[in-house]
Amino acid sequence: MIRTISFRINGQEVQLQTHPLRRLLDVLRDDLELSGSKEGCGEGECGACSVLLDGRLVNSCLLPVALAEGRDVVTIEGYRQTERFALLRNCFEAAGSVQCGFCTPGMIMAAEALLRENPHPEPGDIRTALSGNLCRCTGYSMIVQAVLLAAREGEGLW
């Protein structure tokens, strides 16, 4: 049951011979060697595997790769090439938002998904936007601070 699946990954077209029910997360990590997306819970609770699908946040652990057919996937590896990432990284550093770092790629993708929809979020909007991403180190407030800071310093970027 191998099929050809084509989609864009971080701006490049890929064509894979694979089973359509494989999780996008496994395809990213095992086939495409993009290991920035992490597996935490494997059931959509923790958001460590978050990527953008056509610009919207999704859990790659819940997505059969067939659902990416013809669509645009951006992972943390692609996003890190952008100016927006550079600013978010600086703000995460400045606010002390990273401890063990396991949730960070997912948090960054969730922050990007929020800011592209709403460049001037209130703290409550940020908490809602990050509500599907678990962090067991920071207690969240520093992450919310980092996103607020990015929205302020990134005027015009989003």
Next chain:
Amino acid sequence: MVKACRPRSLMEALEIRDGGEDSILLAGGTDLMVQHRRGSGVLPDLPEKTMFIGHLSELQEVSVEGEGISIGAACTLARLLGEPNLPDYIKVPLAQMASPAVRNVATIGGNICNSSPAGDTLPMLYALEARLLIQSRRASHSMAVEDFITAPGQNRLQPNEILTQVQIPAAVFDNYYYRKIGARKANAVSKLSFFALSRREGQQIQELRIALGAVAPTVIRSREGESLLAGLNPEEIIPVLPEVWACYQSLIRPIDDVRSSREYRRRVALALLENYLRSLGEGFL
């Protein structure tokens, strides 16, 4: 090895469904991929041939017109939240479901066909008396969501059919009340939920509908309880509370499970009913 197919049109999907081989429909997959997960690097163990239908354009349309609202079964929750013409009482339960990432993928038809007593679109759809358009290769018919779901995880969808559209009859409600009780704000499966709508003329209640989720094998409504309240003015509500309570007490038959206990569910369901009716009676809604 699990088989899968990705039809290019609804007609092709219906033809495959008609072919006699059992298949399982996957739109967003956010429930199926959890129910059938086997862990990292391993295919989910979906029991039958999996048919992807989430991409079908025939299942994506939303229309809001005089005669009612129709929603394509593969519309995601996020898409519906972004529809400017849908009333708030449809959006409020959707906004509290799962997480942003799940809402971007999960579909309304998936939530209905999953038929969980804790499905969070269901109390709203029961209260709105939604009808489901069900198509097969040769025919289509519609049935009330209340008749479609028969037991936890069970519904009347036949192996040759696809749920294509959710139809909500036109109706005007001037207030709604929704409470979802869960362990966490995001990504919580409801311990129970309570959804109510009413329409008043002046002060008098013309019509009232109450649906409760996750307190019985399917979502419940009590036509008897609702009719006791129709026609009342606010000050007449509190005196009939005991009678209304009695209607719901026999219908509320919750279970003990990992999320909550039978007793907690029963007490909170009745307390929410009382809170809603008191709010209505005292003019807070």
